[in-house]
Amino acid sequence: xxxxxxxxxxxxxxxxxxxxxxxxxxxxxxxxxxxxxxxxxxxxxxxxxxxxxxxxxxxxxxxxxxxxxxxxxxxxxxxxxxxxxxxxxxxxxxxxxxxxxxxxxxxxxxxxxxxxxxxxxxxx
Amino acid sequence: xxxxxxxxxxxxxxxxxxxxxxxxxxxxxxxxxxxxxxxxxxxxxxxxxxxxxxxxxxxxxxxxxxxxxxxxxxxxxxxxxxxxxxxxxxxxxxxxxxxxxxxxxxxxxxxxxxxxxxxxxxxxxxxxxxxxxxxxxxxx
Numbered sequence: 001x002x003x004x005x006x007x008x009x010x011x012x013x014x015x016x017x018x019x020x021x022x023x024x025x026x027x028x029x030x031x032x033x034x035x036x037x038x039x040x041x042x043x044x045x046x047x048x049x050x051x052x053x054x055x056x057x058x059x060x061x062x063x064x065x066x067x068x069x070x071x072x073x074x075x076x077x078x079x080x081x082x083x084x085x086x087x088x089x090x091x092x093x094x095x096x097x098x099x100x101x102x103x104x105x106x107x108x109x110x111x112x113x114x115x116x117x118x119x120x121x122x123x124x
Numbered sequence: 125x126x127x128x129x130x131x132x133x134x135x136x137x138x139x140x141x142x143x144x145x146x147x148x149x150x151x152x153x154x155x156x157x158x159x160x161x162x163x164x165x166x167x168x169x170x171x172x173x174x175x176x177x178x179x180x181x182x183x184x185x186x187x188x189x190x191x192x193x194x195x196x197x198x199x200x201x202x203x204x205x206x207x208x209x210x211x212x213x214x215x216x217x218x219x220x221x222x223x224x225x226x227x228x229x230x231x232x233x234x235x236x237x238x239x240x241x242x243x244x245x246x247x248x249x250x251x252x253x254x255x256x257x258x259x260x261x262x263x264x
Contacts, residue, residue, distance in 0.1 A: 027223060030216055037213055041206070041251065048255040052186045055179055075169055082162045107166070111173045118176035 022081055029078035036071040043068075056122055065123035072115045080108035150237035157241070158215045161208035168205040207248035214240045214247075 013019045043064065047055050059065050083104050091097040178189040192198050218236060221227050227236060 027220070030220060034213065034217060034220075037209060041209060045251060045255055045258075049259040052179065052183055055186075059179075072172075079162075079166050079169055083166055086159055086163065107170075111169045114173040115176050118173075118180040121180045122176075 022084075025077065026081045029074045029081070032070070032074045033078060036067065036074055039067055040071050059119060059122040062123070065119055068119055069116065072112060072119070076108045076112040076115075079111075080105055083108075150234045150241075154215055154218075154237040154240055157211060158219070161212040161215075164204060164208040165212060168208060171201070171205065203248065203252050206252055207244060210247040210251075211240065211244035214244050 043058070047058060050058075059068065084101060087097060087100045087104060091100055175189055178185040193202060218227065218240060227233055
């Protein structure tokens, strides 16, 4: 039994019923991605023209594997949230919107899963 | 619908001006480009997944990816991703500054918008040139 009133439960959650969670998660991942994506571009530039063994050796380094995993996680979360806003803004049809939102999440999870499995397989 | 609204009236109702009526401020352009580059980077994330999967899968798959990346179309796509990252990180950083509450003055926001567009092109071209020199000889 809860003594919280219905008003208290929805207080601050607004029209989207999820409060500022989406907004904050977008900002936190954005802040994380500023240094992480600079590192990623630097690392990717270093691997331009490298053969497979060099690329594998790069990911064998724990520091590189950890940074890449952090980059991937922050990226897929930031990406899912960002594309979600675009879908919500531009798809007026409710059915289309729900389907697109599900596909968006599925895409982010799939990209994340493939990337993480590949990095772990190489690094371990 | 238009007939219903207009019927029984001497004059049709005035219409509010739509988007194309307004002159484009630079902030409007960067706002739209920020979204477009964000969407483009989703495709970029899929390419990253492909690269990592190919790298993990084996020499043949990795060679296929590298050969495709080296084609003119592959190079255009990679440059597009690189420019998208460059723009999105610069514009995104400005968004964070806006979130803290700075840079809203009309002159500042428009000037920074133009600066971001130019800087992103310089950044992407510079990094791409470094990669190109690394691949095709020359001493960087």
